[in-house]
Amino acid sequence: MNEIINILLYDAPELVLQHLIIVTIALTSAIFLAVPLGVLLTREKLKPYSNKIIAILNTAQGVPSLAVIAIFLKFLGIGYFPSIVALCLYGLLPIAQNTIAGISNIDPDILESAKGIGLSKNKVLIDVELPLAFPVIIAGIQTSAVLIVGTAAIAQLIGAGGLGKLIFTGISQFRPELTIIGAILSALMAIVFDRGLGSINKRIEKKYK
Amino acid sequence: MIKIEGVSKYYKGMDRPAVSKLDLEIKEGEICVFVGPSGCGKTTTMKMINRIIEPTNGIISIDGKNILEFDADELRLGIGYVIQKVGLFPHYTVFENIAVVPKLKGWKEDKVMSRVRELLDVVDLDPDENMYKYPNQLSGGQKQRVGVARAMAANPSVMLMDEPFGAVDPITRNQLQNEFLALQKKVKMTICFVTHDIDEAIKMGDKIAIMNNGKLVQYDTPENILFSPINEFVEEFVGSDRALKVLNLLRVSSIMEAYMPTIRYGSDSSQINEFYNNSNFAIVLNDDNKLQGYIDINRIVEKKNVEKWCDYIRTYDICLGIDSTLKDAMVAMLENDMKTIPVLDDEKKYIGVVNFDMIKSHVGREYETTIE
Amino acid sequence: MSTLKYFIKNIDKITDLTMEHIELISLAMCFALIIWISIGILIRNHNKLANGLLGVASIIMSIPSISIYGILVTIPGFGLSRLSAVFALVLYAMLPIMRNVYLALNEVDESIIEAARGMGMKKNQILWKIQLPLAFPIIFAGVRVALVMMVGIATLAVYIGERNLGRLIQQGITRTHMDMVLTGGLLVAILAIVVDGVMALIQKKLISPGLHLDS
Structure with missing residues (x-):
């Protein structure tokens, strides 16, 4: 019992913070890369291909996290920075997917009437498409956040640090309490991200109703 | 039950x-x-x-x-x-x-x-x-x-x-x-x-x-x-x-009449002259009572071509089933600009006609008797 | 290039590891199907219970898979055995399979169920002849997601003693043998994509033409 309290008091805070930083940086960069990418893929020139693109993204989403980390290891090396890059790339897909889905599912009549009242293409994007697709995009960010929090634990294998350190130490030293604490904290963090982002959506829903 | x-x-x-x-x-x-x-x-x-x-x-x-x-x-x-x-x-x-x-x-x-x-x-x-x-x-x-x-x-x-x-x-x-x-x-x-x-x-x-x-x-x-x-x-x-x-309630079967003369397709032209005094139109039927069309008797007699009356048969664009309502009949008349429409039974055999006056008088009668 | 050389040199060992990988997920999927489909069917009319179980399932999903292994091996009876690996995989299949069974059964158009009842079909007949076939596409989609996910999670089972493609990644990292790591990563990725593709093909073959023809 004492040991658990010791871990929680002395080791955990730093590791949680580390984990949080890795996740936040990876998630933020994933958002800034994936949303514009998603928007780009729904523009008129690429629209005919959007079904194929979504199919490819769907397939890519199936690639396991450890495989993604392993594939990039050869090119990026081991350490903190490579872990973040791998996590960011892994988190890109759900956000891009949902951005595309959110924008392409908008009722064409709405877009036509937006054009009809004389909004420019950029105006339509900023004032109509993105706000309407926003809930779906947030849902993608939620998925991505949960994935990144979980995968960050595995990224310890290439030296990410964070809660993965606790979990892997527990496994290699047969100290289940370390693994359990790491798992619980990591699960909690995933849930907090999920709920936090979800509450943004709920607030928007209220506003529209 | x-x-x-x-x-x-x-x-x-x-x-x-x-x-x-x-x-x-x-x-x-x-x-x-x-x-x-x-x-x-x-x-x-x-x-x-x-x-x-x-x-x-x-x-x-x-x-x-x-x-x-x-x-x-x-x-x-x-x-x-x-x-x-x-x-x-x-x-x-x-x-x-x-x-x-x-x-x-x-x-x-x-x-x-x-x-x-x-x-x-x-x-x-x-x-x-x-x-x-x-x-x-x-x-x-x-x-x-x-x-x-x-x-x-x-x-x-x-x-x-x-x-x-x-x-x-x-x-x-x-x-x-x-x-x-x-x-x-x-x-x-x-x-x-x-x-x-x-x-x-x-x-x-x-x-x-x-x-x-x-x-x-x-x-x-x-x-x-x-x-x-x-x-x-x-x-x-x-x-x-x-x-x-009421038009929706009544069926053509209850008001149709077989008042128009009928003539078999291909039959002797002597019949045409017989009709001439009684009616302007006649219904033309096949041997098995299937509807062929109708003829305008006056026109045939005017053209002095009674022998070849079969060449003057005109077909109906629309017919009514025996279970059609009077509303169906009215709609058919208005849409096709026809005053008289033939009625066929379930086997598509001719049994009579309805026209606008028949509908009018029947609805009026129905209205009065039931109100009383 | 060097990665390809590594691959060719070790082709026998790699084939072996791939087969082990497939064997593990097949075994886990058999259990997962039996357990989660039955439970999904049982809870279909009990919304409160279902919501509770779905909550548990989504919590399990948010726990990093590696730590589930870590916890399981310390439980007496599980240990560093295949049982731990299979059990963990079955747990992760809970959400996609059970949820899809439950939702799909409840999503069948009310008028279809009413027509079936009105025609005198018994509850069991409605379940087997109407609800399950109509829910099948969604259930299958859940199974497909679960199976692809298993390919990845199984990789991590090497940390509790399983032998599969994850081993190339694990040993490659400890030996800093990058070609080995890359080979492992690529093969796991390919396996996931192939599994997904095969499932997509089966899906097309199995689903009643009445359900996917455009009207």
């Missing part, structure tokens, strides 16, 4: 019963139409007959037997059921959909097959063309036909229909209604039919049960509902255009 005695249905948390102390009898082979504003309890009443909804109290019996004595599923196997959304099983072909009840009843493979073919013929769908299609390959009207065929599959003596023609366009609806009435004339099922459309009620019903707030307001023949409404509610529900609604 369906007998409903003192039936009520209470739902928790509702201030009044959905159906309240209903007494009513539907005679063997009759169509009873339940009609009323939404929430009046008409659908609830119907669903209590096959125990989709169980009544709170009261007794419902079919052919003298309390329905509670049956196992609910057994009961339903013997009752045809058609709903507005049809509810065809999307993963079954048309054949499989219609075959559900016969198969549940354990019919043999070849008997099921011949029954399905027969039923598709009955509802006017080509069996070979449609049997192996899936519901999503059918139009709304076709789905509805399959729905009716499915409900009739195992020869039920009782049929429940919940707005069965509500989801199709008006033209198809009219067509389906007429076909169904023709069908009912042959099979004589006892039918409980729910609709919110008073016009449909008047057209389809042998009896109409008007409901409001869970209570039966008037249960009577369409004529009496139209001309002797029991209170203001019924009067309002029927609407102010009763004379027009």
